[in-house]
Amino acid sequence: MRREVEAWVRLQLATMPAATVKAGQLDSRLRLDGCALRDIQLAPGQRLLGNTQVRVRCVSGASWAVNLPVQISQDVAYYVAARPLPAGHALAATDLQLQRGDLAQLPGSVVLDPAQAVGRTLGSAISGGAPVRAEMLRAANVIRQGQRVKLVFRMDGIDVSNEGVALNNATEGQMVRVRFGATQIVQGVARADGTVDAAP
Numbered sequence: 001m002r003r004e005v006e007a008w009v010r011l012q013l014a015t016m017p018a019a020t021v022k023a024g025q026l027d028s029r030l031r032l033d034g035c036a037l038r039d040i041q042l043a044p045g046q047r048l049l050g051n052t053q054v055r056v057r058c059v060s061g062a063s064w065a066v067n068l069p070v071q072i073s074q075d076v077a078y079y080v081a082a083r084p085l086p087a088g089h090a091l092a093a094t095d096l097q098l099q100r101g102d103l104a105q106l107p108g109s110v111v112l113d114p115a116q117a118v119g120r121t122l123g124s125a126i127s128g129g130a131p132v133r134a135e136m137l138r139a140a141n142v143i144r145q146g147q148r149v150k151l152v153f154r155m156d157g158i159d160v161s162n163e164g165v166a167l168n169n170a171t172e173g174q175m176v177r178v179r180f181g182a183t184q185i186v187q188g189v190a191r192a193d194g195t196v197d198a199a200p
Contacts, residue, residue: 091122
């Protein structure tokens with residue numbers, strides 16, 4: 001049964017070649033009747049990583065079901081902060097340091113691809129050597145409060161532009177308020193190039 005369960009788990013992890021699988025032992029006091037065919041599934045509430053449980057159920061020849069403990073480790077490359085970094089810092093490639101470790105021992109949201117982090121800003125400070133996690137990252141501001149921006153009004157296929165001053169920070173796709181003229185304020189959508197698409 002252990003070999004069968006290990007083979008089933010490896011099949012589920014076929015896209016993760018660095019994973020190692022080791023099935024544990026059943027309670028030696030269990031007495032299971034002979035089984036011609038077993039169904040193997042991940043036990044409810046479990047995941048294919050770390051210390052988990054696989055449900056083995058006899059579907060032909062007897063009527064029993066047991067959970068078999070399985071240990072799954074996966075060696076991955078992940079990224080940590082190369083040095084202490086403050087909140088609001090925009091991450092560059094030099095801020096990240098590559099490490100290797102068992103994914104089962106790491107936070108579930110740890111960054112495995114530097115493209116997930118470079119160009120984003122930290123929502124909170126991070127100490128040197130700490131894993132960089134997805135929930136720490138914020139999209140970088142494309143517009144900053146007080147910055148002069150180009151307002152683009154789109155009407156009937158015609159673009160009319162004007163200049164104004166941003167009244168708030170904004171990431172791409174966020175709403176930004178812009179003052180132009182002496183007192184006029186309009187609202188629009190921040191674009192990656194720093195322009196603002198304003199409603200007519």
